[in-house]
Amino acid sequence: MQQAIKKRIKDSLHNRISYSEYMNIALYDDEHGYYMKHAQKVGKHGDFLTTSELSSAFGRAMAHLFVKVVEHHLLPPIICEIGGGNGKFAEVVIDEWKKISPNTVDQLTYYMIEKSSYHQQLQRNELFSNQLIYFKTVEEFLSQVGEFNGIVFSNEWFDALPVEVIEKKDGLLYEVWITLEGNRLVETYIPVTNQHILNYLSTYNLSIAEGQRFEIPLDMIKAIERLGVMVKSGIVVTVDYGYTFQEWEHPARRRGSLRGYMQHQLVEDPLQNIGEMDLTTHIHFDSLIEKGKQCGLQLTTFKRQREFLLMIGLLQLLEEHTSTDPFSNRAKANRSIRSLLMEGSISDYFHVIIQHKNLELEESFLIDLIKHK
Structure with a gap:
């Protein structure tokens, strides 16, 4: 699974993949998900x-x-x-x-x-x-x-369902993507360019605080449309x-909710144990x-x-x-x-x-x- 993720990154245009793509491979890849x-x-x-x-x-x-x-x-x-x-x-x-x-x-x-x-x-x-x-x-x-x-x-x-991840740093909104540092998976930040993310924030009048990490459930929105x-x-x-938007404003949730679970233990780093643990977010x-x-x-x-x-x-x-x-x-x-x-x-x-x-x-x-x- 790690090799499949790394290959996808190396084959990508800018040597990085979004969190939603990472989650989709880690959870649902036909062979190793x-x-x-x-x-x-x-x-x-x-x-x-x-x-x-x-x-x-x-x-x-x-x-x-x-x-x-x-x-x-x-x-x-x-x-x-x-x-x-x-x-x-x-x-x-x-x-x-x-x-x-x-x-x-x-x-x-x-x-x-x-x-x-x-x-x-x-x-x-x-x-x-x-x-x-x-x-x-x-x-x-x-x-x-x-x-x-x-x-x-x-x-x-x-x-x-896979999610996009954003974070506010120095007053600017960034998408959090996955890239390689040597042979190690690491996060990287790029300014938000995904219009669907911006539309989601605008539609629900969401304001992200400085230093806050937040998951954007675009796949959930598509799933509801299909329902x-x-x-x-x-x-x-x-x-x-999950949480209401008001509950998301609580300081305890500033780092988002994307986590792993392995043998009933919470794993805070979603880049660990790829393909060997569940990945989940609060909706x-x-x-x-x-x-x-x-x-x-x-x-x-x-x-x-x-x-x-x-x-x-x-x-x-x-x-x-x-x-x-x-x-x-x-x-x-x-x-x-x-x-x-x-x-x-x-x-x-x-x-x-x-x-x-x-x-x-x-x-x-x-x-x-x-x-x-």
Whole structure:
């Protein structure tokens, strides 16, 4: 992977590549990219955990929400998950759907957009479901399926998309690029010339402080535009970590959020362990929501994950039992639910955004729908 990056730099016009190009190679190169390689990435023996991996209660609660939407004839039973990883979320949702809505499960279609052939194979080996239809990219989905009516779900997809990096030095804005110093990868600074970066700053009225580093999520903006094309009528559920623009102004975030994760340890230098670690950034919630509106995706709700799970009735999944065995199935299921609601749990770090298109689905209506028996 290092050789591939260095070759790309040497072959470039000015012997440098942008951070977005660097991330795209490091994460998605067909042969050596982190997400593409045949190795475990999610879970105890991987590099990071997702909510779905930590607790099956998350997928169960989402399945109940999806079923409510379908049984009240808002949408057909069609789900499109983007970046499904090891398939744990899809497995739980389909299993729970079978239990709570046997009358609709036969009509359930589950599209999976997963770029990694390794993860696709994991899913095929584990899920054993003829309801899953696979695609490698959103573009492939659009070419074969086109716009559809249904539910789009993603968990930590946006945070893994490449970003541009800028920094303000001596009153001027610079793009941070990657070049070679001898045989070593280093950062270099050039004045901002990318008009898309300037448009992003102007559109959202962003002012970068002296010494501040900031990621510009141009790929996220493109992804939202594609979601707007994909969804004819439906809801888009996004689970991810990030900040509002106001939160980005906090001094603690002056150096941006681009980091690596390897064996569950944070690696501050994104130029280390190339192809061997995850690269991630905190997403911009405000531009995700505002760009969504421009693409017809109206905001339904935006909540911290704990609040959202309480809103959709996670506690209703708790089961009464008299067993004193802490390892009984019911005891373990109840602990799984509580683990998502505890202070200091993974739910402190994630938010859930639901957007809707061509539906009457304000948050108050969503709450009434969930409460309806």
